[in-house]
Amino acid sequence: MSEGHDPLLEELLEGKHRALARTISKVENRAPGYRDLVSALSAHTGGAQVIGITGSPGAGKSTLVDKLAETYRDRGETVGVIAIDPSSPFTGGAVLGDRIRMASTVGDMDVFVRSMSARGTLGGLSTATADAVKAMDAFGKDKIIIETVGAGQNEIDIVRTADTVAVLVPPGSGDAVQTLKAGILEIADVFVVNKADREGADRTVQELLEMIELGDGDGFASVGAGHHGAEGMTGTDGWSDGREPNEATTRDEADQATWTPPVVETVATKAVGVEQFIDELAAHRTHLERSGTLADRRRLRYAEEIRTLLREDVNGLVEAQLAESGGVEGLAEAVRTGDTDPYTIAGDALEPVEACLEKLDTGGRAAVSRDP
Amino acid sequence: MTMSEQEQRSIRCLVAKVGLDGHDRGAHVIARAFRDAGFEVIYSGLHKAPEEIVQAAVQEDVDVLGISILSGAHNTLVPKIMSGLEEYDAKEDTLVLVGGVVPDEDKQQLEDLGVAAVFGPGTSIEETIEFVRENAPER
Structure with a gap:
């Protein structure tokens, strides 16, 4: 789609807040024309630093985001915030309350706060969030902060939309740290122990540090190799002689790719530790750029975005077909009465799709297999 | 198939407490009821200035702005909000409602400003x- 035809896009690029707000609504609603709009937006993106913030409910995410935004504003940078809250699976309704905590930057339109509910299904929310980030990026925001409850896979997908992910851990949550090991440890670039003035904060910091160190030791081969690599570099400088070339390569790569997540202590309500937090975010950004990881991450993200879009679209096609053949209720009733079963129905529904794919010429197949 | 079949439209509302009154029970009840009706509700919190309400309404691109005022200061606060919305081209397509204690003689004045409806005490949730x-x- 050639740009310039869409007045909304023009107004957004001119810096009209209303246009940015309306663009995000279109993206969120999957309104007619949103695809062309997002396509046109993409050409104007890439300038913003995208930060994801997650953590358990009540960890202080919104308050910290508020202080973060305030500090960035003091430094003369513009900020966009996307705050995601869960929606009711029954009514689809939601109360989006993050905005209440974001009072420091009130009256400052250069902090653009947008609440989004988890209304989408099948990865729809992460696509909508990624598109909303693009809108803010094209609008010209320097920093974009995505805030979400770290409660499920969906949320993890969303924070992955970010270049840098910070995970908030409240003090005294020994059990929480345990659970973190499984999922969120892998996505955290920076750990934040918020409410650090509370009892148990030191212990939580210690537990996190131990956990990070543990991660260095066993499971994370690349991190472990990084230490060896570093020794080789600083020590004899002899890693290139007498070693297998591929060994040297992996160590070199590992060394560059090494990032050990720091643990930052903050008291968001008093804005304590925010500067240090920002420094760590900046350090991670620098690491991403120098090590080439930024390109890797973005490539991964776009791959995921393409996959999600394809999934959504194919799903849309099938849903439409279902609706045409009388909707899912009738089929469900047939299963209930024992006339058929879900697998048979799914197979029947997909049969024409599979037939179409088989009919595709080899050119199409080649294009797909070329992909990886 | 057109993509519009996938459209996921949801009514977005900002429930706002403006000015100095601290009575937010009504706002809470409305927020909860709107949520149960399937709306997306953004709650402003207490003691907001008109500019804050305008900022939130514009950025969140809400369909509905529900202002709760029980202090009697509606004749001062509501005009400020309405002109703020106008400044950001948001007045035309935002449904503005006022809930609270508003004397009959003031209702017309608020409606002339662009308020769609004023709901006084005793209004049922279903009606709203x-x-x-x-x-x-x-839109």
Whole structure:
């Protein structure tokens, strides 16, 4: 789609807040024309630093985001915030309350706060969030902060939309740290122990540090190799002689790719530790750029975005077909009465799709297999 | 198939407490009822200035702005909000409702400013939700 035809896009690029707000609504609603709009937006993106913030409910995410935004504003940078809250699976309704905590930057339109509910299904929310980030990026925001409850896979997908992910851990949550090991440890670039003035904060910091160190030791081969690599570099400088070339390569790569997540202590309500937090975010950004990881991450993200879009679209096609053949209720009733079963129905529904794919010429197949 | 079949439209509302009154029970009840009706509700919190309400309404691109005022200062606060919305081209397609204690003689004045409806004490929740469903702006 050639740009310039869409007045909304023009107004957004001119810096009209209303246009940015309306663009995000279109993206969120999957309104007619949103695809062309997002396509046109993409050409104007890439300038913003995208930060994801997650953590358990009540960890202080919104308050910290508020202080973060305030500090960035003091430094003369513009900020966009996307705050995601869960929606009711029954009514689809939601109360989006993050905005209440974001009072420091009130009256400052250069902090653009947008609440989004988890209304989408099948990865729809992460696509909508990624598109909303693009809108803010094209609008010209320097920093974009995505805030979400770290409660499920969906949320993890969303924070992955970010270049840098910070995970908030409240003090005294020994059990929480345990659970973190499984999922969120892998996505955290920076750990934040918020409410650090509370009892148990030191212990939580210690537990996190131990956990990070543990991660260095066993499971994370690349991190472990990084230490060896570093020794080789600083020590004899002899890693290139007498070693297998591929060994040297992996160590070199590992060394560059090494990032050990720091643990930052903050008291968001008093804005304590925010500067240090920002420094760590900046350090991670620098690491991403120098090590080439930024390109890797973005490539991964776009791959995921393409996959999600394809999934959504194919799903849309099938849903439409279902609706045409009388909707899912009738089929469900047939299963209930024992006339058929879900697998048979799914197979029947997909049969024409599979037939179409088989009919595709080899050119199409080649294009797909070329992909990886 | 057109993509519009996938459209996921949801009515977005900002429930706002403006000015110095601290009575937010009504706002809470409305927020909860709107949520149960399937709306997306953004709650402003207490003691907000008109500019804050305008900022939130514009950025969140809400269909409905529900202002709760029990302090009697509606004649001062509501005009400020309405002119703020106008400044950001948001007045035309935002359904503005006022809830609270508003004397009859002031109602007309608020409606002249662009307020769609004033709901006084005793208004049923169902009535309010029905009004929003019927009058939420088409965009």
